[in-house]
Amino acid sequence: AQSVAQPEDQVNVAEGNPLTVKCTYSVSGNPYLFWYVQYPNRGLQFLLKYITGDNLVKGSYGFEAEFNKSQTSFHLKKPSALVSDSALYFCAVRDLRNQGGKLIFGQGTELSVKP
Amino acid sequence: DTAVSQTPKYLVTQMGNDKSIKCEQNLGHDTMYWYKQDSKKFLKIMFSYNNKELIINETVPNRFSPKSPDKAHLNLHINSLELGDSAVYFCASSQAAPTGGETQYFGPGTRLLVL
Numbered sequence: 001a002q003s004v005a006q007p008e009d010q011v012n013v014a015e016g017n018p019l020t021v022k023c024t025y026s027v028s029g030n031p032y033l034f035w036y037v038q039y040p041n042r043g044l045q046f047l048l049k050y051i052t053g054d055n056l057v058k059g060s061y062g063f064e065a066e067f068n069k070s071q072t073s074f075h076l077k078k079p080s081a082l083v084s085d086s087a088l089y090f091c092a093v094r095d096l097r098n099q100g101g102k103l104i105f106g107q108g109t110e111l112s113v114k115p
Numbered sequence: 116d117t118a119v120s121q122t123p124k125y126l127v128t129q130m131g132n133d134k135s136i137k138c139e140q141n142l143g144h145d146t147m148y149w150y151k152q153d154s155k156k157f158l159k160i161m162f163s164y165n166n167k168e169l170i171i172n173e174t175v176p177n178r179f180s181p182k183s184p185d186k187a188h189l190n191l192h193i194n195s196l197e198l199g200d201s202a203v204y205f206c207a208s209s210q211a212a213p214t215g216g217e218t219q220y221f222g223p224g225t226r227l228l229v230l
Contacts, residue, residue: 030215032215032216034218034219036221038156041226042223042224043119043205043221043222043223043224044158044205044207044221045221046218046219046220046221049216049218051215051216052216088156090158094215094216096215101146101209101215101217102148102160102163102171103160103219104160105157105158105159107155107156107157108156108157108158
């Protein structure tokens with residue numbers, strides 16, 4: 001079955017420190033992986049995606065993610081966290097078993113960046 | 116210029132009522148989706164339309180009926196509202212996904228509270 005898991009409900013980091021939000025996946029076939037961010041009372045904003053090619057994917061707001069096939073992981077990273085990065089982060093995998101390609105989301109990780 | 120818009124933003128109603136949520140995208144995309152985010156922030160696909168044709172219908176009660184008058188609009192009608200329908204409903208759109216890498220763009224959400 002296609003699935004993603006975000007093992008941490010919450011991640012706390014100090015401003016200026018590097019951050020990592022973890023995601024592991026399980027798919028049959030090639031994985032198409034996405035990261036979205038949800039700010040309080042807002043919709044989801046696309047951050048980045050992995051389709052093929054370089055394992056290190058760069059996205060919006062200074063975020064990047066590393067695709068690791070052997071560990072079936074797609075962790076989101078940022079070298080220096082900002083207080084404004086505090087939000088709910090979702091990892092997702094595209095399910096291609098059906099036409100239309102729905103996204104299957106992880107349970108979300110709440111990132112809190114303290115000054 | 117809002118790419119994916121939803122109305123209303125907030126909806127408070129009584130149990131047993133019928134209500135509709137509207138979604139419009141101006142991105143020229145072929146595929147539109149409805150997702151439900153529950154109180155624990157878990158996101159799950161409900162429906163997907165491609166060029167006005169229903170292509171994904173997850174295990175959703177038949178009180179929920181999507182309607183796509185044209186490929187830029189996807190509305191969600193809910194009959195006989197129940198307390199458990201209280202959630203945030205997100206509309207999204209993407210190009211048809213023959214390769215799987217297309218990004219889904221989300222609307223701001225409609226916060227439904229059933230009393």
